[in-house]
Amino acid sequence: MLNFRYINIKFVKDKAGNCMKLTGEIQNCMSKNFNAVAFRITIFLDNEPVANTVLIISGFGANQVRTFEQKIEEVKYSYEFKKKLRCEIYPESVY
Numbered sequence: 001m002l003n004f005r006y007i008n009i010k011f012v013k014d015k016a017g018n019c020m021k022l023t024g025e026i027q028n029c030m031s032k033n034f035n036a037v038a039f040r041i042t043i044f045l046d047n048e049p050v051a052n053t054v055l056i057i058s059g060f061g062a063n064q065v066r067t068f069e070q071k072i073e074e075v076k077y078s079y080e081f082k083k084k085l086r087c088e089i090y091p092e093s094v095y
Contacts, residue, residue: 002091003029004037007065011085013077020075022087026057027065034060040092043072045084051075054092 009024022041028034036058043051051074057066075081 002094004039004091005029006089009087009089011082011087014071018076020072020077020081020085022070022072023068025065025067026089028060028062031062033062034094036060036095038092038094039089041070041072042088043075044086044088045075045081055089 005027007025007027009022012021012023013019014021020043022043026039028037036056037060039055039057041053041055042049043053051072053070053072055068055070057068060066075085
């Protein structure tokens with residue numbers, strides 16, 4: 001079974017535009033190295049899915065923590081939305 005831990009997940013404004021960006025850290029909690037891991041990220045606003053994206057982390061070593069930033073182009077930044085947003089992250093495939 002795949003075991004990853006998601007830490008310090010935050011919604012922030014993308015500096016280059018007006019879209020939302022998801023930042024945080026993912027920890028590989030296994031003793032196995034992966035060439036690449038694809039994570040599915042689903043963004044919800046009031047429990048309605050509003051965006052889907054895939055984050056690929058290459059060279060993900062055993063027990064390693066990796067920082068990530070992922071633009072969510074479908075969601076425009078708004079402080080009011082930020083308070084109502086939530087996300088689900090799960091590994092979709094590993095190589």
